[in-house]
Structures are given as structure tokens and as C-alpha cells.
Amino acid sequence: MKIDYTLSDDIAVTPTDAARVEKEGYGGAWVGETRHDPFMQCLQAATATASITVGTSIAIAFARTPMTLANLGYDLAQYSEGRFVLGLGSQIKPHIEKRFSMPWSHPAPRMRELLLGIRAIWDSWQNGTKLDFRGDFYTHTLMTPFFTPKPQAFGPPPIYLAGVGPGMTEVAGEAADGFIVHPFTTVRYIEEVTIPALLRGRARAGKADLEGFTICGPSFVTLGRTEAEMERSVAATRKQIAFYGSTPAYRPVFEMHGWGEVQPELTTLSKQGRWDDMANLITDDILEEFSVVGTPEEVGRGLRAKIGNIYARTTLYDSGGSDQAHWPAVLDAAS
Secondary structure (H helix, E strand, O other), X not given: OEEEEEOOOOOOOHHHHHXXXXXXXXXXXXXXXXXXXXXXXXXXHHHOOXXXXXXXXXXXXXXXXXXXXXXXXXXXXXXXXOOEEEEEEOOOHHHHHHHOOOOOOOHHHHHHHHHHHHHHHHHHHHHOOOOOEEOOOOEEOOOOHHHOOOOOOOOOOOEEEEEOOXXXXXXXXXXXXXXXXXXXXXXXXXXXXXXXXXHHHHHHOOXXXXXXXXXXXXXXXXXXXXXXXXXXXXXXXXXXXXXXXXXXXHHHHHHHOOOOOHHHHHHHHHHOOOHHHHHHOOOHHHHHHHEEEEOHHHHHHHHHHHHOOOOOEEXXXXXXXXXXXXXXXXXXXXX
8 A cells, every 4th residue: 555645725736745755756747626626736746756656536527528537637647757647526506616617417417428538538539540430418429530649658647536426436347547535534335335345346347357447545543642742633623524524415424333423413513613623523532433543663563453454545634633744654664
């Protein structure tokens, strides 16, 4: 299992941070889409490094079209010399419609079609196949030589899809090369809900198992070397779990462990702005189910024991309460 690093959204330090991450032995550097364009930040990271994976985790798929995503992914695969991963996610309806002014409907079928459209475009560019993609949401039937990139030695990048519900997870299994697990999950939920959904999708694509398919994603870590450090880290992780848990769509994760009644309480408190009270609902049992807790060395070993047989790679999801100076020790212990 590779341990990766999530770069900050401070684009002024992206090149130096990416170079540092590579030097420290992380397997990859990932960029989320928040305040800046993630693809430009990935370009910065790719040009500052030589060997690590660089990818979006995630870029918002429905804010773009299959053609724009195909261009971005194809070019970044070449810029990075085959080290780029196109990580995509759907976001939610209000953001797509009100922030990006793009259409929203039937997210799982739309995502499936978007991924298949990207692949059809890449097939046209890389293999010279006539572009004739016709779907319910996207149509791509025009590709003239003037607008066709030349085939490249590195080929198109892998596509990883993020999801939570079974529908989007099945789409990942069918049409993507990997699945980005949401941090608000547990091993039991992955084994009993996520993996079966991925396998159903793989079966639709004519594949019997998950061979060649990558499962990855962020993992909550709660760590410190002193009592004060642990208290800060625990408090920060409780708040982050509570924040995610207030979303009704995530209730099935709680319910699987018998904590279903916590979710509506979190929603009510969030609407009242009672953030500290929300964190108080996250018991020690809930904390330890969602996060690996301990010294840096204990967290490193715990991560490998907990998800090493499931995830091919993970990033350390710290909620702002721990000292990142301890992270190299986590990396060493997880190796």
C-alpha cells in the first residue's frame, strides 16, 4: 500500500511541496478542486517531480464536458510522462447548477456516459477510431484532423471515480480504472457495500473480479506524541467526522454499526450552528471505527493492518489537529 500526500490549495507553494513530497518518499501527490483549477496545479506538481503519481482527487466532472476532460487528461498524461491520474467526482446538485451553471440529472447514469464518452474520444486520438459517441446526455461525433492530438507514447491516463452510494460505485466498477473511497467510511462498509457494488459494475463490463482495478482514498489519522497533541488531534477528528455525519446521505454508514440515530441529531445541530455539540456526539467507539488513533508509529502500523489488504494507496486525512512533522514517522511505520 502506497502512502500519498494531498497538496494544499496554496498554488504559490505547489512546486516546492510536490518536490518535497517526492523526496520524503510518498507515492503520489493529489490535488482537490476547491479554490483553484486542479489541473493547473497538477501540471505544476508534475513538472516539479520525476517519479511520483500526480492526480486530481477530485476534479468536478459535471462542471465540464467529456471533451474538455479528455483534453486535460490526455495532455497531463504527456506532461507527466505517464504519471497522471484523472480522478473525478460528481459534487452535488446545488454546486453544479448554481456555482457552475451546468446541467444536473441522473448523476450515476450521466457519470457512466461521461466516462464512456471520454474513452471514446481517447480511442479516436490514440488509435484513429472514428468518433461516433451518441448518448442520452452527451454526443461527440465530430473530430477533424486539425483538432486531433497525435497519439502519444504514454497513452491516456487511468480514470478513478469517487463515490459514496451503490449506484455511483457500480459505475466506477464498470467504467473506471479505480475507485476513490470517501473518507467517511469504515472497513465493514467497504467490505459489505462498496466492494460488492464495484463487483456488480465489473460484471457489467465483463470482468469477474477487481484484478487491475485500484481502490484508494483518504484515511482519517488521529495522532500525537504528547497528551496535548493527542487532545488536539482527537478534537479535530471528532469535528470532521461529525461534519460528514450530518449529511443524510451518509446515514447508511452509521446504521451499519448501530449508530443510525446519531445522524439526524447531527443534522439538527448543524442547522443550529452548534458545531462543538456535534463533535460531542462522536464517541470513542465511533472515532476509532473511522480513524486510526495513536502515536505516529502506531498509526502507520495500524493503517497497514486496517486497510492494507483493501487499498492500493491512501492519503493521510488529518483534520488540522496534528503536527505534520510526525508524518514521516507514519510513512516509515506503514512501509
